[in-house]
Amino acid sequence: MFSNYFKMAVKVLGRRRFFTGISLFGISFTLMILILLAAFLDAELGAHQPLSDRDRLVFLDRLIMKLEAQDTVYQIDSTLVEGQMAYDSTPVINNRNRSYSSSSLSYSFADQYLHDVAGAENHSIYSSMFNYDLFINGKKLTFEAVYADEQFWEIYDFQFLEGRPFRQEEVENEGLVVVLTEEAALDYFGTSEGVLGQYVEMDGKQLQLIGIVEELSNSKGFLSGEAYLPLSLANPVVLNDDSFHGPFEMVFLAQSIESRATIKQDLERIASQVAMPEPDAYNTLVLMPADFMGRYAHSLFYMNDDPERSQQVMFIVFGALILLFVLLPTLNLINLNVSRIMERSAEIGVRKAYGAHSQHILLQLVFENIILTFIGGFIGLMLALGMLYLVNDSSILPNTTLRFNLPVFVYSLFICLAFGIISGLLPAWRMSRIQIVNAIKQNQL
Amino acid sequence: MIHLQNVTKVYQTKVIETTALHNINLEIPDGEFLSIMGPSGCGKSTLLNIMGMIDEPTAGSVTVAGQLIRDYHSKATARFRNEQLGFIFQSFHLINELSVIDNVELPLIYRRVSGKQRRRMAEEALTQVGLSNRMKHFPAQLSGGQKQRVAIARAIVGQPRIILADEPTGNLDSAMGNEVMDILTRLNQEQGATIVMVTHDETMARKTHRLVRLFDGQQVSGNPVKTI
Ligand SMILES: Nc1ncnc2c1ncn2[C@@H]1O[C@H](COP(=O)(O)OP(=O)(O)OP(=O)(O)O)[C@@H](O)[C@H]1O
Ligand SMILES: [Mg+2]
Numbered sequence: 053m054f055s056n057y058f059k060m061a062v063k064v065l066g067r068r069r070f071f072t073g074i075s076l077f078g079i080s081f082t083l084m085i086l087i088l089l090a091a092f093l094d095a096e097l098g099a100h101q102p103l104s105d106r107d108r109l110v111f112l113d114r115l116i117m118k119l120e121a122q123d124t125v126y127q128i129d130s131t132l133v134e135g136q137m138a139y140d141s142t143p144v145i146n147n148r149n150r151s152y153s154s155s156s157l158s159y160s161f162a163d164q165y166l167h168d169v170a171g172a173e174n175h176s177i178y179s180s181m182f183n184y185d186l187f188i189n190g191k192k193l194t195f196e197a198v199y200a201d202e203q204f205w206e207i208y209d210f211q212f213l214e215g216r217p218f219r220q221e222e223v224e225n226e227g228l229v230v231v232l233t234e235e236a237a238l239d240y241f242g243t244s245e246g247v248l249g250q251y252v253e254m255d256g257k258q259l260q261l262i263g264i265v266e267e268l269s270n271s272k273g274f275l276s277g278e279a280y281l282p283l284s285l286a287n288p289v290v291l292n293d294d295s296f297h298g299p300f301e302m303v304f305l306a307q308s309i310e311s312r313a314t315i316k317q318d319l320e321r322i323a324s325q326v327a328m329p330e331p332d333a334y335n336t337l338v339l340m341p342a343d344f345m346g347r348y349a350h351s352l353f354y355m356n357d358d359p360e361r362s363q364q365v366m367f368i369v370f371g372a373l374i375l376l377f378v379l380l381p382t383l384n385l386i387n388l389n390v391s392r393i394m395e396r397s398a399e400i401g402v403r404k405a406y407g408a409h410s411q412h413i414l415l416q417l418v419f420e421n422i423i424l425t426f427i428g429g430f431i432g433l434m435l436a437l438g439m440l441y442l443v444n445d446s447s448i449l450p451n452t453t454l455r456f457n458l459p460v461f462v463y464s465l466f467i468c469l470a471f472g473i474i475s476g477l478l479p480a481w482r483m484s485r486i487q488i489v490n491a492i493k494q495n496q497l
Numbered sequence: 498m499i500h501l502q503n504v505t506k507v508y509q510t511k512v513i514e515t516t517a518l519h520n521i522n523l524e525i526p527d528g529e530f531l532s533i534m535g536p537s538g539c540g541k542s543t544l545l546n547i548m549g550m551i552d553e554p555t556a557g558s559v560t561v562a563g564q565l566i567r568d569y570h571s572k573a574t575a576r577f578r579n580e581q582l583g584f585i586f587q588s589f590h591l592i593n594e595l596s597v598i599d600n601v602e603l604p605l606i607y608r609r610v611s612g613k614q615r616r617r618m619a620e621e622a623l624t625q626v627g628l629s630n631r632m633k634h635f636p637a638q639l640s641g642g643q644k645q646r647v648a649i650a651r652a653i654v655g656q657p658r659i660i661l662a663d664e665p666t667g668n669l670d671s672a673m674g675n676e677v678m679d680i681l682t683r684l685n686q687e688q689g690a691t692i693v694m695v696t697h698d699e700t701m702a703r704k705t706h707r708l709v710r711l712f713d714g715q716q717v718s719g720n721p722v723k724t725i
Contacts, residue, residue, distance in 0.1 A: 055612075056606055060595075060606075063594060063595060063599065064594045064595075067593070067594035067595075067635075068594060398590060399592050399594075401551075401590075402586075402590045402592065402603075403603065403607075404551070404575070405549065405551050405578065405582075405584050406578070406579060406584070406603050406604040406607065406651070407575050407576060407578050407579020407580070407604055407607040407608070408575065408606075408607050409570075409571075409572045409574075409575035409576075409607075410570065411572070412575075412607060485570075487552070487553075488546075488551035488552070489546050489551050489552040492551075492586070492590065
């Protein structure tokens with residue numbers, strides 16, 4: 053039976069070149085966009101270096117201090133009594149924030165309280181970006197530098213093009229070494245090859261270049277600097293500052309995906325147990341951990357201090373984009389299919405008069421549609437590959453390399469199939485229920 | 498073979514209500530060649546469609562080959578249609594996208610018949626109507642008479658017991674018309690098919706066993722044709 057449907061579909065599609073052509077154009081264009089979108093989402097949010105373990109990571113880059121106090125608040129109600137306004141006030145006891153301060157963490161806070169968090173298998177403390185101006189051959193370069201510990205390189209599996217990360221003894225003993233991105237090395241030395249072991253002057257120090265890593269996309273702003281330096285090279289004033297706020301953040305590698313929750317719970321417990329240095333100024337401490345999605349969203353859409361809010365905003369924004377790029381072409385395609393199929397009412401009437409029942413018709417039309425979508429999908433795939441090449445070659449998305457990999461291929465296949473079925477099902481279903489005489493009368497063959 | 502009892506068909510549109518058939522009672526025995534005549538719009542096609550279970554009567558009952566038709570949309574009715582009936586439509590209704598042979602094979606697709614067997618049966622049917630040399634053509638490449646013969650081949654390929662023909666000679670010149678008429682007569686005589694034919698042509702009607710006349714949806718006569 054299926055080989056029949058297949059043969060029939062090929063015959064019908066081959067004979068109706070005009071409609072087939074129009075449908076194919078719509079389908080391949082739509083699928084090209086979907087494939088590009090899938091490749092983009094995969095490049096941004098997929099488990100790629102240096103975030104191969106992204107599903108087990110818990111990020112901590114927010115520490116909030118508040119002064120909470122119970123306070124009596126008067127709620128004022130007013131009513132009209134005999135033509136006069138009458139006021140009444142009700143006292144309510146409420147928790148009120150009187151002051152609020154939010155920032156990243158200090159090194160000493162991280163070092164003192166957060167080395168031993170339940171559920172974590174490993175953790176790293178590293179700084180946010182410090183900007184340094186470098187002068188080389190009369191040219192000014194600005195490097196964003198990250199001070200990090202050696203676990204930084206264990207948790208984030210950066211792709212080393214050459215050399216190595218810094219080691220524990222270098223982190224502890226102010227080792228004068230630096231890891232640069234390929235682009236930074238290129239900017240500084242004029243070439244990125246054969247420069248390992250040479251010196252970079254930064255922050256008044258001569259640092260030996262020990263490793264070169266691949267550049268990251270800008271959207272991973274929280275990781276993508278130009279230079280990575282051992283933690284102990286950071287300004288001692290900053291390192292020894294014993295206030296809670298400072299320029300550092302942390303990442304925890306959970307023992308398993310589930311134990312991320314344990315880490316968050318333990319951070320909450322720790323926050324509640326920390327003795328506040330000046331309880332009159334701030335008496336409550338809140339740590340704001342985030343999963344990868346939350347952290348990613350937070351660096352794109354900064355929503356106050358709440359990574360979860362940012363994540364919601366991201367999903368809404370991305371969702372709207374997907375809706376725009378997916379829904380419109382799908383509706384268009386359904387519309388096209390409706391007219392393509394409705395136009396064939398007479399044929400369908402004849403088939404039914406000769407003993408086809410609704411299910412035969414439904415299967416035949418959906419089958420035709422799936423074949424059409426797969427042909428369109430193939431063309432769309434070719435177009436998408438071309439577009440990927442163009443996008444990667446241009447600077448539309450700097451440092452984001454869109455790849456066509458297995459997951460993207462699987463998404464595409466799935467998208468094709470879903471598209472084929474969904475866009476064909478509605479008109480096919482309507483057509484399969486049509487009264488035979490009406491179908492035959494509706495238009496002549 | 499076909500039994501219509503008090504069949505009425507009313508078309509309801511927004512503007513008017515048309516009674517296409519009014520209380521028709523008709524008994525067509527097995528093996529009869531019946532013709533239906535009447536002025537345009539009197540309900541001939543409607544009557545044929547109801548006999549063929551592709552239109553539902555507004556009132557009354559339809560019995561085909563001993564079966565009272567209740568559900569017009571069921572799988573069983575579809576299968577019954579496939580096995581019992583062969584349609585020849587007023588305007589051919591061939592599928593333009595399919596070649597002649599594929600068009601003729603159509604009824605067999607909805608049966609359990611192997612591809613080879615289908616091809617063989619379709620070739621046989623096309624030979625019967627004298628078109629075995631046009632199998633790979635497409636409908637657009639055929640003359641009116643050839644199209645009508647393809648339509649007949651499609652109607653007879655599944656060897657149905659009933660053939661319903663709506664003006665099978667209406668679009669043809671008299672020579673072609675006679676040829677088609679001969680094919681139908683042969684089917685009736687040699688294979689014992691029950692045939693109901695709508696026609697405008699008195700001479701064609703006279704070649705059948707019985708003539709039913711319709712006027713404004715009502716049956717005005719149903720006498721056996723007197724053979725001259
Ligand atoms: N779908 C419909 N909706 C409304 N009225 C209809 C519909 N189909 C047929 N009719 C009406 O029913 C009546 C009978 O139509 P039918 O097609 O059976 O006539 P006919 O006898 O076959 O005519 P002809 O000789 O021209 O083919 C006509 O008046 C026609 O206008
Ligand atoms: Mg008619």
